[in-house]
Amino acid sequence: MFGLLLILILMIWAIFYHPSIKETGDLPTKITNKLDQLWEIAQESIRENKYLRAEKALLTILRVDEKNATAYNRLGILYAKQRAI
Template sequence: MLGLLLILILGIWTVSRQQTVIEAAADIPQKLSIKLERLWDIAQESLKERKYLRAEKALLTILRVDERNATAYNRLGILYAKQQAYSDAIECFEIAQSLEPSASSLHNVGLIYYETAHYDKAALAFEQALAMEDSLASRYIAYAKVQEKLGNDKKMIESLERAADIEPSIQSYHILADAYDRLGETEKSVELRDKIQKAIASKNPPAKSVQQVRKVVM
């Protein structure tokens, strides 16, 4: 009788133990998710506060848990770029691109190559980014800067005009007008600056597109 009782108690303890293990295992994803969210918060806050070592530790911890996290590699690349550790930044952006192809990763690579005066590589990266996503004026402006460094004035102007068409703001028009000035395109520059002054006076964005301006002054 005592033996049966011991077996019954042992059986109950074993079942209870198994249930505890199963419950703990089921709870792991939730705890891990909470931990990762906290690490993301730390990384973001630290980047804003320029606490780069703390941000780096948080991002590397995330990657130890999720080694295929493209976003973490992108953030780490940004962190290294801010510290001018450009080779490490490029490596992170390229890993992110291999894991999850995106225009942002390619654009970031292009920016690093631009900063390190590798203009041919920068141009290629920006072209690939534009092939994936061509709706942002900032991508065309960055590409224009590279083309100017390479001495391709026509491509530079075309890219800036495209940027101004996408985002017809006073800032984009100023950038384009300055480029016209540098190339001696005085009439185009004057036309744009006149539009800017009228827009400022009326507190409205420029009304005409770049294409319309081009037709008038050519």
């Protein structure tokens, strides 16, 4: 009986007091916009041979999204270009 009451209380708390996605704001949109800016910086820096700036942008992207295969790929290309010089 006590377990049922506890579950009921937790359900009521989850429904009324737990913040929903709507209340937290547009956090995913802000992160997406910032990642897009970082991608632009990285691409432009690679084209202009500013490797340190590109590396910093790519590493920042990987801090946010550590499973981003494209960022790892670009970072590998960047390191290969630096070694070739």
